[in-house]
Amino acid sequence: MERTESFQLVATPHIIFGSGAIEQAGQWSARLGSKALLVTGRSSLRRSGWLDEIVSNLSDHGVAATVFEGAEPEPSVNMVQAGCEMLWEADCDLVIAVGGGSSLDVGKAIGALAGESGEAAEYQRGRQITELGVPIIAVPTTSGTGSEVTPNAVLIDQERGVKASLRGQGLIPHVAIVDPQLTLTLPPAATAFAGIDAFTQALEGFTSTGANLVTDKFAAEALVHLAGAIRTAYSDGEDLAAREHMSLGSLLAGIGFASSRLGLVHGLAHPVGIASGQPHGRVCGLLLPHVIDFNLEAAQEKYARAARLVGITGDSDDEAAALSLHDWVTQLVEDLPIGQSLSDLGINEEDLEPMIAPAMASGSTRHNPRGVTEHELRQFLEQML
Numbered sequence: 193m194e195r196t197e198s199f200q201l202v203a204t205p206h207i208i209f210g211s212g213a214i215e216q217a218g219q220w221s222a223r224l225g226s227k228a229l230l231v232t233g234r235s236s237l238r239r240s241g242w243l244d245e246i247v248s249n250l251s252d253h254g255v256a257a258t259v260f261e262g263a264e265p266e267p268s269v270n271m272v273q274a275g276c277e278m279l280w281e282a283d284c285d286l287v288i289a290v291g292g293g294s295s296l297d298v299g300k301a302i303g304a305l306a307g308e309s310g311e312a313a314e315y316q317r318g319r320q321i322t323e324l325g326v327p328i329i330a331v332p333t334t335s336g337t338g339s340e341v342t343p344n345a346v347l348i349d350q351e352r353g354v355k356a357s358l359r360g361q362g363l364i365p366h367v368a369i370v371d372p373q374l375t376l377t378l379p380p381a382a383t384a385f386a387g388i389d390a391f392t393q394a395l396e397g398f399t400s401t402g403a404n405l406v407t408d409k410f411a412a413e414a415l416v417h418l419a420g421a422i423r424t425a426y427s428d429g430e431d432l433a434a435r436e437h438m439s440l441g442s443l444l445a446g447i448g449f450a451s452s453r454l455g456l457v458h459g460l461a462h463p464v465g466i467a468s469g470q471p472h473g474r475v476c477g478l479l480l481p482h483v484i485d486f487n488l489e490a491a492q493e494k495y496a497r498a499a500r501l502v503g504i505t506g507d508s509d510d511e512a513a514a515l516s517l518h519d520w521v522t523q524l525v526e527d528l529p530i531g532q533s534l535s536d537l538g539i540n541e542e543d544l545e546p547m548i549a550p551a552m553a554s555g556s557t558r559h560n561p562r563g564v565t566e567h568e569l570r571q572f573l574e575q576m577l
Contacts (some may be wrong), residue, residue, distance in 0.1 A: 199404035202450040204330075204341040206367045209443060211436065213371040214331065217246055217288070218253030220367045224327040225286030229279045230257045231299035233291040234264075237333065240377050246290060246331075258282040260302075263295040265471065266355075268348045272312040275302040279326075288329045289365075290374075292386070293337030293472070296330050297345035303328035304345070304362035316347050321360045330365035333374040335425070335438035336386025336473055338393060338446020340368035348466070354550070355462040372432065372439040380426055383438075384528040385473030387422040390442040391524075392457050392476045394418060395484075397449030398498060399491040400559045410448035412501055417441030419502035426528060456483045456564060459557030460573075463547035468537040477530040478537065481522040482576055483560075488514055490562035534577045544573045 208216055221228055228250060230243075237243045238261070247257045260275050279287070279302055287306070289299020305312060307323030315321055330340035339345070343364045344357040378386070397403065398411035418441035424434040457479045465475050484495065496513035499505050505516040531537060548566055551557055557564060564572075 197405060199406055200451060201406055202343050202364065203447060204365050204368045207341065207370065207443070208367065209370045209440065211371060211373050211432065213369050214242070214246065214374060215249065217329065217331065217369055218249040218255060220369070221250055221255045221286060221288060221329060222253040224329070224366060225284070226255055227282065227284045228255050228257050228286040228288045229260055229275065229282065229284040229302065231260045231263060231275060231287060231289045231291075231295055231302060233295045234262050236377070237290060242290075242333075242374060255286070257288070258284060263291060263298040265294050266348050266465070267294045267298045267346070268350055269311075269313040269316050270350070271298055272301040272305065272347060275299075276305055276312065279306055284326070286327050286329070288331065290331040290333065292332070292334040293339045296332060296337065296339035297347065300328055300330065300339065300363045300365065301345040301347060301358055304358065304360060312347070313349050315358055316349050316354075316356055321358070321362050323362070325362045328365040329367045329369065331369045331371070331374070332439070332442070334378055334382065334386040335372075335375055335435070335442040336389040338390065338442050338449065340365055340370060341443065341446040342450040346462070353466060355466050368443070370439050370443050372435040375435045375439060376430060376432065378429060380429060381529050383429060384426045384530065385471045385477065386442070387418065387425060387438055387473075388477035388480070388525065388528060388530065389473035390438070390445050391415070391418045391422060392480050393449050393454060394441065394445035395480070395498060396455035396457055396556075397445060397452045399487065399494045399561045400449070400452045400455055401561060402559045403452040407448040407452035410444045411452070412498075414441045414444035414448065415498055415502050417444065422524070423527065453559040454556040456486065456557055456560040459551045459554035459560065460547065462554065463550045464534070464537070464539065467543040467547065468539055470537045474530050475537065477525050477528065478532065478534075481518060481525055482572070484518045484521060486572060487560065487562045488518065494561070534573065539577065541577060544570070544577065547573060
């Protein structure tokens with residue numbers, strides 16, 4: 193019998209999944225605190241009626257909520273700092289983050305930094321988080337980022353023009369409540385961007401050099417759920433079954449890549465996102481077919497397995513199967529409102545050079561199945577333009 197490989201798995205302690213799961217927010221919150229800072233986006237949660245329902249549910253279980261609205265689509269260190277100050281002023285002992293990936297990242301960062309003395313910008317620049325912070329409950333309203341189960345939060349320091357992650361155990365939510373019903377009002381374009389982001393995370397987690405036998409199980413299952421549902425969720429947002437598969441796929445992808453890390457798509461997504469101002473998911477979707485093409489030889493076996501898993505092909509030849517995955521993803525991106533070249537995002541030639549250094553420094557790039565040099569990355573971007 194062969195020996196098994198060693199591995200590490202980063203995991204959220206409690207995950208509650210399913211339509212209606214949001215009804216458990218109050219009882220879980222009451223186990224962790226009595227005063228919650230409820231972090232959400234600009235207005236969609238309030239317009240949908242879910243904000244009032246969640247606050248009422250918390251009150252029914254003896255938890256008072258202070259609402260911190262306004263998390264930006266691309267969350268900033270200034271927003272996190274303002275949230276920390278509100279948390280301290282209201283003497284909150286719990287953070288509940290409800291919304292898309294940006295709201296979850298803001299909430300997670302506030303919770304993790306609640307016990308720190310420095311400014312949020314210092315930690316985005318690399319200062320270590322040493323205190324425990326306060327417990328975090330994460331409730332996604334999109335099916336894309338997997339942030340409800342990951343140990344990081346992506347923030348922008350607008351003064352420096354830098355987008356980078358806070359990382360650490362304090363950013364892992366104590367509880368993730370994933371209720372697909374909360375995604376039913378997500379508009380088609382946002383559904384497409386979130387969905388292709390989740391699919392990219394599943395595929396990059398599957399092919400990452402940090403992948404292991406356990407993360408592969410999560411990534412593979414995520415690919416199956418996402419590939420089968422993304423077009424339906426985009427074209428018919430009220431299809432609850434499709435929304436359930438998307439939510440589950442995003443969750444599973446997040447559990448996988450939290451430990452395996454990602455690849456070149458996400459290594460480039462931050463600098464491309466800063467230069468273009470476009471949503472993260474759209475950027476990932478546009479990059480994905482090109483990165484698959486770049487990685488084909490290095491990740492051929494994994495791409496072939498992925499193609500067979502999701503039913504794209506039954507071809508036993510790995511090269512042919514991997515190529516079929518590339519073609520399928522290319523067609524998927526064409527079917528969604530994403531675009532095909534960097535110029536479709538408003539990127540110009542002069543924007544390319546500043547992307548090189550941050551992309552090369554990214555941990556995602558370092559986990560790409562094919563190593564990449566500065567020269568290769570420059571050529572890759574020029575071809576995409």
